[in-house]
Amino acid sequence: MPVAPAPEVRQEIAPMAPRPPGRPRSLEAEKSIIDAVLHLVAEHGFDALSVEGVAAQAGVGKGTIYRRWPNKEAMIVDVLASISEELPIVPEDQSVRAGLVDLVDTIRVSTQDSPAGRLMPRVMASVAQYPQVMAAYRQRVVEPRTQRLREMLLRGMSNGELRPDLDIDLAVTLLVGPILYVSMMRSKPQHLDRATSQQLVDGVLDGLAPYQGQMGSGAS
Numbered sequence: 702m703p704v705a706p707a708p709e710v711r712q713e714i715a716p717m718a719p720r721p722p723g724r725p726r727s728l729e730a731e732k733s734i735i736d737a738v739l740h741l742v743a744e745h746g747f748d749a750l751s752v753e754g755v756a757a758q759a760g761v762g763k764g765t766i767y768r769r770w771p772n773k774e775a776m777i778v779d780v781l782a783s784i785s786e787e788l789p790i791v792p793e794d795q796s797v798r799a800g801l802v803d804l805v806d807t808i809r810v811s812t813q814d815s816p817a818g819r820l821m822p823r824v825m826a827s828v829a830q831y832p833q834v835m836a837a838y839r840q841r842v843v844e845p846r847t848q849r850l851r852e853m854l855l856r857g858m859s860n861g862e863l864r865p866d867l868d869i870d871l872a873v874t875l876l877v878g879p880i881l882y883v884s885m886m887r888s889k890p891q892h893l894d895r896a897t898s899q900q901l902v903d904g905v906l907d908g909l910a911p912y913q914g915q916m917g918s919g920a921s
Contacts, residue, residue, distance in 0.1 A: 733759035734766060738780045739816050747777065747827040747834070778837040781824070784816045785842045788849040797857035798906060801876065804850055806898035809880050813893060821881070847873050857909075864911045875905045 737758035741750050752773055756763045770776040788807050791800035812821060828835045850873045857863035879901055883893060 730759070730761050730765055731769075733761060734769075734776075735780050735783060738776065739784070739820065742777070742820055742823050746823050747831055750777070752776070774831065774834045774837075777831075777834055778841060781820070781838055782841045785846075786811045788846050790849070791853055797853060797860075797862045798902060800853045800856075801850070801902045801906070802895075802899050804853060805876055805880065805902055806895050808846070808877060809893055809895075809898050812880055847877070850876060854909075861911060863906075863909045867909055872905070872909055875908075876902065 734755060737755045738750070741754055741758060750773055752763055752766050755773075755776070756766055759766075766776065770779065786807065788804050791803060795803075824835075824838065851869050854863060854867060854869050854872050858865050858867050880893075880898075883897075
């Protein structure tokens with residue numbers, strides 16, 4: 702009785718993880734799955750997403766998907782994480798304002814000019830229905846990005862550019878919240894540009910700057 706060559710099949714459906722060069726069919730399958738998930742979620746939302754639908758859209762077997770993810774929730778989180786850009790590392794010699802502008806502008810670009818940004822309304826609409834997915838998304842995607850903002854704000858508190866009693870979490874919300882809101886609520890979010898990021902940072906920094914009696918108090 703003919704027996705399927707197991708080693709070759711395993712190579713073709715290897716899990717998503719860093720690996721040696723090669724295996725073009727596996728990489729092609731992963732890209733097809735990611736594209737299929739993005740398309741289906743953007744068109745129909747999380748509720749309508751199914752492993753069967755993704756397999757049909759991607760042109761792969763369900764086994765190819767199940768060997769990578771145990772269920773659609775895990776698949777969604779991995780796909781969203783794979784398309785989310787990391788924020789840049791700000792050089793130590795860059796001012797807090799300049800660093801915040803770079804970070805906020807990266808969020809602006811990724812929010813409105815990327816696959817992840819186009820899915821944001823669907824993601825936000827699914828918070829209540831998929832709390833575990835959203836918790837994983839926050840851990841995998843949101844927290845690493847906001848950590849860069851926290852580090853920049855802590856630098857400003859340390860060197861005296863920002864108030865020493867600053868509420869870090871509130872400051873992050875003030876910087877990121879308007880970008881997310883405007884990107885989702887404006888009819889033409891593509892009109893946002895780097896000048897918007899600069900204006901936003903300057904407006905927030907006006908409220909975060911040290912009081913007159915605190916000027917230079919963070920400097921050594």
